Amino acid sequence: EMFPYPSGRIHMGHVRNYAIGDVIARYKMMRGCNVLHPMGWDAFGLPAENAAIDKGVHPQIWTQDNILYMRNQLRRMGLSYDWDREVATCEPDYYRWNQWFFLKMYERSLAYRKRSTVNWCPSCETVLANEQVEDGRCWRCDALVTLKDLEQWFFKITDYAEELLASLDGLTGWPERVRAMQRHWIGKSEGVEVDFPLAEPLDGFGDIRIFTTRQDTIFGATFMSLAPESPLVEPLIAGRPQAAAVRDLVARVSRQDRAIRTAADREKEGAFTGAYAINPFTKARIPIWVANFVLYEYGTGAIMAVPAHDQRDFEFAHKYDIPVRLVIQNPTATLSEPHMDAAYEAQEGGSRLVNSDQFSGLSIDEAKDRIASYVETQGFGRRTVNFRLRDWGISRQRYWGTPIPMLYCQGCGTVPVPETDLPVVLPKDVPFTGKGSSPLSQAEAWLTAPCPRCKKPARRETDTMDTFVDSSWYFLRYCSPKSDKQAIEPSAAAYWMPVDQYIGGIEHAVLHLLYARFFTKVIRDLGLTTADEPFLNLLTQGMVTKETYRCATHGWLLPGDLTGSEKDGWRCGHCQTSVERGRVEKMSKSKKNVVDPEHLIATYGADTARLFSLFAAPPDKDLEWSDTGVEGCSRFLNRVWRLILDLQPRLGLGAGLEPKAAEVLRQVASPVLELRRLTHRTIKKVTDDIEREFQFNTAIAALMECVNG
């Protein structure tokens, strides 16, 4: 199971996750498999640091206390973990290997530093990776993400883009939608780069390079668009009357936060630079625009615009009165430019090229191939593959994480900390003010260290690593958790890896699950494991949900704040206005629909808590919490208990029927025979249900039938 963040206490999502994992582990053990069922703690992260700022508790103390408490809770749940292999990522014994991997990746140019525009969460006061921005907001705190220019460390996950994509096809034990999400995130497109010469060449600047997957439409390119961030913009507009309008657009766009910039329905906007390029196929002079929808990070940051066959360009051309030139004809309904009310975005089919010189008459696929070859032989372009995936920015301007093992020396520049000096231990005594730069940059005593090359004082890197680095290889560490010689002992990893069954929430579909795949491949290439993929089978369990209640004046209400009943309607306990039963939503503190497992276990016991988590819904679906449903499970367990107490003495169960079972059975009364048949039918059913898609709910139903019978 995915290891938890030690937030303080376990929640129902954990209970469900670990109940599922526990059944599978026990089942496999009982079937004779050698099962590794470990548990650990994803122990670095921001909440610990916030606790330090708010309550004055050191992150380390806060984290350790939480681990202690939650470990006890898990033990009380009766889960079958091998606690001898426990790992906590905040321990130097663990994170020194993060640093070691970092150094190895640095050696291989898989870790590098560059200045770039990064996602900045103003509330967490740190940088976020692209994967950690959801809908323009921070994945953790929901604050609107802004952009910032910073020097940052990156992992070169793009080096593995091709393999990460290709080997998804082999992950047949993963849910299709997770694979689809990763496929889309990696986003491979095959196309060509084409150089469009400037009509009036500029000193120091060559042609404008564009990327397209629709080179077949190139005769229809009637203008070009540049991303507002493009370095070409300023030289192109310098000294022209259009300069002011362009600068205004660029300034406005760059001020917008990510949520607004990436909104799909955002109005298309542009400004003409005053400059022209030459379409290398039609030789026409085409205007160069700056457009708000062109992404600087993708492709070359510049596009050829084909209004007749691209809806965005079509809208843009109409708004700014730019000519439309049809180059692909619809075989079933003849098109002509003045009568088009949308772009004709034809794919391969009966469509044929028109107005395209020697390429006219070709099908789309033929034209793509012929035009790509033409561009290559003429030397003004080449076939290219583009990925949506960006490199993984791992620098975080926070304290509670793995220090990045790098030094900045006046004389020698950027110098890695030697392997023998690892770990670079987090200094304990730092100020937690919540203001200004990261606590580490204020830790004066720690900040300076001798340069490994020239021995003069150098300054330590004060950024720490993204916590997703910690969780990218912990499953490998479980194989040899105590090793102080190596991050992973290859022989242990060879025995256990890959993980046969991994279980966790779907929210990590393109975060943890992509990073872990990347790390596994890097670690394989370092020779520590032979596994190509970390997780053979993936079970993404659904959320635990519950209904909510909201009063117009008093906000979200706890069940205890309600008066009335389901039948007569609920009222707010504060003001007596009637309250609708709200949506069924994921349990969350803010919605006040959380059920605390602690309370559940105290009332009904751990068995009931686990049983209900497994019975109420199949594991991959959302589980709606129901207090009466829990009671049903409790009743069932009590019934089993009473039944066994009652039957045991009467039937002598367990007294060794086995040696001559068949013979004995022939002689005993038929109810006993019936019972034995029922027992074996149930064993078969439960076995089948677990083997087939982990249908715990029906397996439990079979056990209930058995008891009823």
Added chain:
RNA sequence: GCGAGAGUGGCGGAAUUGGCAGACGCGCGAGACUUAGGAUCUCGUGGGCAACCGUGGGGGUUCAAAUCCCCCCUCUCGCACCA
């Protein structure tokens, strides 16, 4: 818009390869036991008085369809100006 998935009683959900639709649980109804019951146990519970009708809607294949095929509708989740 693209991708993945779902639609079955009052509710959560079963139905494994096309073979008795609604297992199991909740809820509800009746009864037993009990000073009492919000404990426990027993029985009943898709709709309709009935003939019959019933798996989002409409067509089809088949001896037989929740399941397979075609068209449509609705919902959930993910991605979303990626050139």
